[in-house]
Amino acid sequence: xxxxxCCEKEHTNKGAWTKEEDQRLIAYIRVNGEGCWRSLxxxxxxxxxxxxCRLRWMNYLRPDLKRGNFTDxxxxxxxxxxxxxxxxxxxxAGQLPGRTDNEIKNYWNTHIKRKLLSRGMDxxxxxxxxxxDGAAASRPSSSDDGSSxxxxxxxxxxxxxxxxxxxGPPAADTPTSHPVCLCRHLGLRGGAACSxxxxxxx
DNA sequence: AATGCGATCAACCGCGTCCAA
DNA sequence: CTTGGACGCGGTTGATCGCAT
Numbered sequence: 001x002x003x004x005x006c007c008e009k010e011h012t013n014k015g016a017w018t019k020e021e022d023q024r025l026i027a028y029i030r031v032n033g034e035g036c037w038r039s040l041x042x043x044x045x046x047x048x049x050x051x052x053c054r055l056r057w058m059n060y061l062r063p064d065l066k067r068g069n070f071t072d073x074x075x076x077x078x079x080x081x082x083x084x085x086x087x088x089x090x091x092x093a094g095q096l097p098g099r100t101d102n103e104i105k106n107y108w109n110t111h112i113k114r115k116l117l118s119r120g121m122d123x124x125x126x127x128x129x130x131x132x133d134g135a136a137a138s139r140p141s142s143s144d145d146g147s148s149x150x151x152x153x154x155x156x157x158x159x160x161x162x163x164x165x166x167x168g169p170p171a172a173d174t175p176t177s178h179p180v181c182l183c184r185h186l187g188l189r190g191g192a193a194c195s196x197x198x199x200x201x202x
Numbered sequence: 203a204a205t206g207c208g209a210t211c212a213a214c215c216g217c218g219t220c221c222a223a
Numbered sequence: 224c225t226t227g228g229a230c231g232c233g234g235t236t237g238a239t240c241g242c243a244t
Contacts (some may be wrong), residue, residue, distance in 0.1 A: 089232075
């Protein structure tokens with residue numbers, strides 16, 4: 001409430017993107033680059049919301065995207081990162097060059113959740129499912145913000161998991177990837193260790 | 203061959219955060 | 224310091240596909 005809509009909904013298309021819309025968006029970004037998503041649709045001659053354009057570009061049109069099945073290595077990395085970071089899909093995607101947060105989120109919900117369940121692991125807590133002591137494994141969702149990497153008692157989610165967090169650039173062979181500066185998300189932005197600014201500068 | 207149902211993926215929505223004025 | 228606009232993120236929905244009956 002009180003929040004202005006992100007765009008004029010009466011004059012915007014919704015739903016699946018057409019080839020022509022894709023081409024227009026790609027052509028525009030090739031010339032002008034990303035950014036200023038709010039004004040982009042008009043400038044590109046698209047009857048789309050800026051957010052919609054951004055999503056389409058980020059998730060499907062970017063040239064550095066890696067399409068196709070996830071490898072076992074990627075599976076395991078996602079599981080490890082999720083145990084650390086929770087549902088921070090953009091952070092997880094930052095460690096998987098060529099993968100998007102939306103893609104990983106979908107993949108988690110459709111594949112990995114089931115994979116963990118079949119292993120007897122709780123996909124939320126990454127701890128073994130214990131049917132007897134149900135309160136421990138399937139605890140109420142009130143504290144399930146999934147973002148801390150630790151339980152409300154302060155203990156690590158996965159104490160038995162060797163998470164040495166060697167999650168820096170996992171694939172150094174992808175110069176076009178956009179490494180996410182963890183400083184920003186960890187509240188350390190601008191600190192001495194933060195490389196956002198340097199990385200941004202040409 | 204037709205239908206039902208579950209799985210998958212693309213897209214939308216609302217909210218939180220950042221940053222310039 | 225405050226405020227409002229823009230961006231980015233995570234959750235959720237809806238359409239489509241493929242398999243089983």
